[in-house]
Amino acid sequence: MKKLLVFLALPVLAQQLDTGKRIFESQCALCHGPDGSGGRGPNLRKAKLKNAPDEDVLKKVIVDGIPPEMPGAWQLHPAEVTATAAYVRSLGKLVVEEIAGVPAAGENVFANAGCVACHIVNGKGIANGPELSAIGSRRNAKHLRESITAPNSFLPDGFQILEVTDAAGRISKGVKANEDLFTIQLTLSDGRHASFQKASLKGLRRITGQSTMPAFNSLAAIDLDNLVAYLVSLKGAE
Amino acid sequence: MKRVLLLISSIAIAQVPYERIRDAAKEPGNWLTYSGNYQGHRHSPLAEITPANVSGLKVKWAYQFPGGRNQTTPIVVDGVMYITSPNRAAALDAKTGRELWTWERPVPKDYQSIGFGRVNRGPAILDDKLFVATLDCYLVALDLKTGQQRWETKVEDYKPGYSMTLAPLAIKGKVLVGVSGGEAGIRGFIDAYDAASGQRSWRFFTIPAPGEPGNETWAGDSWKTGAGSTWVTGSYDPELNLVYWGVGNPGPDWNGDSRKGDNLYTCSFVALDGDTGKLKWHFQFTPHDTHDWDSAHVPMLVDAPVNGKVRKLIVNPNRNGFYYALDRVTGEFIAGRAYARQTWAKGLDDKGRPIVIPGTDPTEEGNLTWPALNGATIWYSPSYSPKTNLVYVATREVGATYFKRAAEFKPGTFFAGGGERQIPASEQWGAIRALEPATGKMAWEYKLLSAPWAGVLSTAGGLVFSGSNEGNIFALDGKTGKPLWNFHSGGAVASNPISFSIDGRQHVALPADKVLYVFGL
Numbered sequence: 001m002k003k004l005l006v007f008l009a010l011p012v013l014a015q016q017l018d019t020g021k022r023i024f025e026s027q028c029a030l031c032h033g034p035d036g037s038g039g040r041g042p043n044l045r046k047a048k049l050k051n052a053p054d055e056d057v058l059k060k061v062i063v064d065g066i067p068p069e070m071p072g073a074w075q076l077h078p079a080e081v082t083a084t085a086a087y088v089r090s091l092g093k094l095v096v097e098e099i100a101g102v103p104a105a106g107e108n109v110f111a112n113a114g115c116v117a118c119h120i121v122n123g124k125g126i127a128n129g130p131e132l133s134a135i136g137s138r139r140n141a142k143h144l145r146e147s148i149t150a151p152n153s154f155l156p157d158g159f160q161i162l163e164v165t166d167a168a169g170r171i172s173k174g175v176k177a178n179e180d181l182f183t184i185q186l187t188l189s190d191g192r193h194a195s196f197q198k199a200s201l202k203g204l205r206r207i208t209g210q211s212t213m214p215a216f217n218s219l220a221a222i223d224l225d226n227l228v229a230y231l232v233s234l235k236g237a238e
Numbered sequence: 239m240k241r242v243l244l245l246i247s248s249i250a251i252a253q254v255p256y257e258r259i260r261d262a263a264k265e266p267g268n269w270l271t272y273s274g275n276y277q278g279h280r281h282s283p284l285a286e287i288t289p290a291n292v293s294g295l296k297v298k299w300a301y302q303f304p305g306g307r308n309q310t311t312p313i314v315v316d317g318v319m320y321i322t323s324p325n326r327a328a329a330l331d332a333k334t335g336r337e338l339w340t341w342e343r344p345v346p347k348d349y350q351s352i353g354f355g356r357v358n359r360g361p362a363i364l365d366d367k368l369f370v371a372t373l374d375c376y377l378v379a380l381d382l383k384t385g386q387q388r389w390e391t392k393v394e395d396y397k398p399g400y401s402m403t404l405a406p407l408a409i410k411g412k413v414l415v416g417v418s419g420g421e422a423g424i425r426g427f428i429d430a431y432d433a434a435s436g437q438r439s440w441r442f443f444t445i446p447a448p449g450e451p452g453n454e455t456w457a458g459d460s461w462k463t464g465a466g467s468t469w470v471t472g473s474y475d476p477e478l479n480l481v482y483w484g485v486g487n488p489g490p491d492w493n494g495d496s497r498k499g500d501n502l503y504t505c506s507f508v509a510l511d512g513d514t515g516k517l518k519w520h521f522q523f524t525p526h527d528t529h530d531w532d533s534a535h536v537p538m539l540v541d542a543p544v545n546g547k548v549r550k551l552i553v554n555p556n557r558n559g560f561y562y563a564l565d566r567v568t569g570e571f572i573a574g575r576a577y578a579r580q581t582w583a584k585g586l587d588d589k590g591r592p593i594v595i596p597g598t599d600p601t602e603e604g605n606l607t608w609p610a611l612n613g614a615t616i617w618y619s620p621s622y623s624p625k626t627n628l629v630y631v632a633t634r635e636v637g638a639t640y641f642k643r644a645a646e647f648k649p650g651t652f653f654a655g656g657g658e659r660q661i662p663a664s665e666q667w668g669a670i671r672a673l674e675p676a677t678g679k680m681a682w683e684y685k686l687l688s689a690p691w692a693g694v695l696s697t698a699g700g701l702v703f704s705g706s707n708e709g710n711i712f713a714l715d716g717k718t719g720k721p722l723w724n725f726h727s728g729g730a731v732a733s734n735p736i737s738f739s740i741d742g743r744q745h746v747a748l749p750a751d752k753v754l755y756v757f758g759l
Contacts, residue, residue, distance in 0.1 A: 025643040029657030030353060030421065030491075034604075034641040039660055068306035068324075068356035073651070074348065180708035181687060182724050199721075 013086075020087025023080055027073055036091040041070060047092045047137035048236065058085045099141055099229045101222070106230025109223045113216060121234060128189075129213055130159070134236025144231045148224065151211035161210060162186060164196055165203035175212070252365040253382060254315055256410040259364070260476050266698075267739035269314040272360055272405040273619060274736065277539040278473035278482075280621040282737035285698040286744035287759060292701060292713045292723040294759050298745065299335035301754040307732055308749040311360035311405060311619075313368070314738040319747075320368050321754065322358040322405075327370050327380060333740050335756065339385035341370075349374050352399045352652060353421025359471070359617075360405030362413060364433050369413045371402035377415055377431055389436035393417065398649040399424050405471045409481070409512055412439055416468025420486040420532060423463030423653035428472070428483050428508075430515060440515030444468060444485045444503050452502035460497035463647050465489030466504045470534040470617045475550075475566065479512040482539070482552055482566065486532035490645035491611075492600045493528070493655025500525040505533045507552065509569060519569030524558045525591065528599045529582070529640060530611040531557040538622045538629065542676045544572055553675055555620055555631040557613030560586060561678030575678045577671060578614035578633045582607050600640035600656050610638035611658050618693035619734045621702070626716045628672040628681055630702050634689035636666045663688070670694060670704055672719060682719035693734035695746070703746055705731025711748055711755065727755060 025034055031041035038044070051066060052058035059081050065072030076084065110116065118128035135144065146153050160176045162184065172194055174186035184204070186194045198204065219227070254270065262268070262275045266283035273280045287295065303310075303323045313320040319332045325345050329338040345356075351373065362369040367388055368380045374396045379388040393415060394400035399422025407414040412430045420426070426444040431437065444466035446452035453461055465488055472483035488497055488504040505524035508517060524531050533556060540551045544563075552566035559580030563572045571590030583592035598607055612634060620631040638658035645655030660666065668686035673679065692705040701722070702714040711731060712724040729751020737746045745758040 022644075025657070026645065026654065027652040029641070029643065030652060030654050031657075033659045034643065034657045035659070037659060039638075039658060065350070068351075071350045071352060074350065179687065180726065181706050181710045181712065182721070183726075 016083045016086050017090055019080065020083035020085070020090075023073075023076065023084045024087050028084070031070070036088070044088055045091045048134065049088075049092070052088075055085060058088060062088075099225075099232055101225030101227065101229030103226070103230045103233040106226035106228070109219070109227045110230055113219065113223075113227070118213065132231065133234055136232040136234040137236055141228050141232050145224065145228050148219070148227065149215060149217045151213035151215055152209055155209070155211060159211065161207040161212065163203070163205040163207060164201055166196065167200050167202060169202060254363050255365060256408075259408065267742070268316070269312065269736045269738045270363065271313070272311050272362065272407065272471040273473065273536055276409075276474040276476060278536045278619075278622075279538060279624075280536070280619045280693065280695050280734065280736075281623050282695065282697045282744075284737050284739060284744040285700075286739075287697065287701060287746070288699040289701065289715050289722055291759060292699075295713070295723050295725070295746070295757045296759070297725070298756050298758045300756070301330060301335045303749070303752050303754065305752070306356065307730065307751050308754065309357045309359050309733045310749060310754075311734045311736060312747060312754070313361055313363045314736070315363060317740070319738075320361050320363065322361050322370055324356045324358045324403075325372050325374070326358075327361055327368060327385065329368075329382075329385060332738070335754075341380055341385040341387070343372055343374075343376070343378065346374050346396070349396055349401075350650075351401060352419065352650070353654070354401075354403065354418055354469075357403050359403055362406040362408040364408035364413065367433065369406045369408060369433075371404055371406050371415050373401050373403070375400045375402055375417065377402075377406065377413065377436070379413075379433070379436060391431055391436040391438070393429060398422065402469075404469055407471050407474065407481070408433065409474050409476075412512070414472065414481060416470070416472070416483060418467050418469040420465040420467035420469070420489060421491060421652055421654050422465075422650065423489045423647050424465055424467065425462065426466035426468050426486065428468050428481075428510065428515070442508070442510055442515040442517065444508070446502065455499040455502045457496065457498040463489050463653060464497065464501060464504065467532070467534070469532075470536060473537045473539055474512065475539055478550075478567065480518055480566070481510045481512050482537040483508055483510065484533040484535045484537065484554075486534050487527050487530045490653045490655030491528070491530040492640060492657065493642050493645045494526055494599065496645070497526075501527070505531060505558070507533060507537055507554065507564070507569075509566070521562075521564055521569045521571065521590065523554075523556045523560070523562065528642075529558075529607065531609075531613055533557065534617050535615070536619050538620060539566055540622055540629075540675045542627070544676050551676065553622070553629060555615050555629065555633070555673065555678070557609070557616060558582075558592070559609050559614040560592070561673055562590060563676050563678065564590070573677050577631070577673055577678050577680065579608045579635055579637070580614065581637070600642040602642060604639040604641050604659065606637060606639045606661075608637040609634065610636040610660050611640070612636065612689070616691075618691065618732075621694045621696040622675065623696035623698075623702075623716055625698050625700065626672075626696070627675065628716065629675050630694045630696055630716075631671055631673065632686075632690040632692060632694055632704055633669045633671050633683075635668055636689045637661045670702065670714060670719065672702075672716075684714050684719040684721065691730065691732035692748075695735035695737060697737055699744070703735040703737075703748065705733075705735070705748055705750060707731070709750060711750060711757075725755070725757070727751070727753065729753060
């Protein structure tokens with residue numbers, strides 16, 4: 001009996017995802033992109049959605065929308081809403097990968113290799129880089145491995161390094177905190193912020209493709225595996 | 239005593255007769271219609287604020303709108319500013335920003351905006367009334383003095399997707415509106431209503447029915463869901479008595495398989511007789527559009543020399559990336575050229591028709607094309623300054639991968655047939671560009687960090703005002719594009735600036751996010 005159920009359930013699920021995909025592409029893709037990666041609406045290829053933490057809320061968001069920008073799809077049949085919700089969730093699921101390491105061992109590597117000097121995990125550490133408390137729900141193991149051994153290969157938003165030369169010729173280097181047409185704000189290495197009027201600067205250099213994170217490419221293979229397993233296990237507060 | 243009272247109550251005072259709007263240039267201190275004048279110029283003849291003194295511009299007052307990001311263009315008359323937000327209007331003391339009255343109309347619970355935000359782009363004024371178009375597709379006339387309702391007319395049923403977000407256009411005795419709903423498979427139209435009674439005077443369908451010229455440009459029954467919305471305010475030539483209006487995309491947006499043909503009059507300008515709504519001419523910018531490039535733009539009516547002879551032109555930097563100059567009497571194409579990055583056409587032929595590069599339509603796998611669906615420019619207003627003889631346009635430099643999907647028509651739901659994925663935000667940018675009106679040749683550009691959502695205003699003082707997504711409200715030198723003044727508003731600017739005067743002093747107003755800022759020296 002149990003076996004039969006499994007057999008039956010699979011095609012039903014596949015069919016549901018198919019229906020969800022069709023509805024998504026005709027009614028949601030306009031704003032969220034045909035693959036859910038975002039456009040006028042936010043990226044939905046995420047394990048956690050801020051406005052749709054659980055299934056009931058997700059269905060409610062689909063039916064009622066989020067005023068004023070997102071319209072509700074109130075005309076959908078409840079089964080279609082369920083199918084669309086299932087499809088949205090499937091977008092956020094990262095492909096399950098074989099991971100060699102042991103998370104608990106990786107936690108030690110994280111502490112000993114000096115990662116804590118730059119990253120906050122569950123409230124502990126120093127914030128010189130992005131918070132990693134939920135990194136395992138956003139990134140896959142391949143990406144995480146590369147982030148450690150070749151940090152320059154991908155720079156998440158908000159970590160562009162700028163070098164500014166003020167009117168007196170003083171040079172400041174820091175991470176861009178914000179920018180508009182006329183001003184620029186930097187976070188300096190000591191954690192303080194500096195603000196500049198672009199018109200008053202002698203120089204403004206945008207250093208691209210260069211991370212402040214050192215490349216950790218001399219870690220032992222086992223340590224690297226464990227570290228990756230640890231990062232993958234970081235799914236954020238439930 | 240009784241007689242005096244009777245006199246007062248029996249005469250409806252026409253505070254803003256048609257002639258005042260027609261002759262708007264004679265009273266530069268007021269802003270009497272959406273674009274400042276019927277010609278769609280969004281140019282203020284006021285010249286107190288200049289490149290020399292603009293650095294002293296300060297906030298005089300601010301007004302906080304209820305609800306989301308505001309896109310209103312206020313009307314200013316005789317010391318009062320009239321503003322709107324969705325299904326709401328208010329009259330403000332233009333000196334202080336204090337409310338004189340407010341009016342609201344509930345949005346029905348089952349109302350939905352299919353394919354656009356819940357916004358309102360401003361009121362219109364004529365005689366003794368203020369006119370507001372509502373999301374649930376009613377045109378409402380309010381008493382100027384008190385905001386009390388005079389009449390309401392149902393323009394269309396909102397349930398299949400008709401809606402209104404635009405500022406109406408008031409001409410002699412009539413109020414004109416267009417509709418949104420281009421992603422819902424509606425059949426678009428432009429309507430004129432009698433300003434006194436609210437009775438419909440005429441309707442022009444943007445999608446011709448069988449038997450009407452143009453229907454042959456739609457395969458089979460596809461005209462029935464052909465869209466052709468009319469969601470941005472048109473312009474008017476009082477001498478020719480012609481109304482000019484932009485028409486939106488065909489439906490379904492990204493999948494043109496079921497609607498083979500040019501799909502008239504989508505992605506076109508139409509010129510209509512002001513009395514009857516009869517079509518005088520049309521010009522289609524994007525035949526058989528598959529990229530959602532609505533021609534929902536404010537047409538600009540400009541008189542400029544062409545080969546040594548001054549001609550009556552209608553000009554338009556279009557969402558499709560090309561700039562056009564046409565003869566506004568006949569619709570004849572005069573000149574055109576790309577004013578932003580575009581990768582879908584080799585150019586325009588001598589009739590102004592794009593020479594489309596094969597293989598640029600959306601596909602199942604996706605096709606990277608410039609501009610993105612929000613275009614090289616969009617609904618927000620361009621400006622024409624007779625002083626510099628330049629056209630100013632906020633330009634968007636964004637490309638997107640366009641996808642085609644099956645489209646199934648169900649009334650009141652999306653009928654889009656695909657979507658897009660934009661290039662990364664870090665590669666998107668924008669600019670305020672100054673173009674020569676008769677050719678579209680660029681005179682200068684001022685670069686923006688991201689693709690803009692705000693329109694431009696030019697002034698006789700020689701300035702160009704606009705705003706950025708990063709929250710800057712700024713003034714440029716109209717001759718060179720050099721930035722001369724800026725203010726950080728704290729919210730993204732997604733609206734159009736205006737200028738007017740209070741007690742003889744020039745002011746500039748522009749909403750940023752939910753706040754209307756009013757600046758003066």
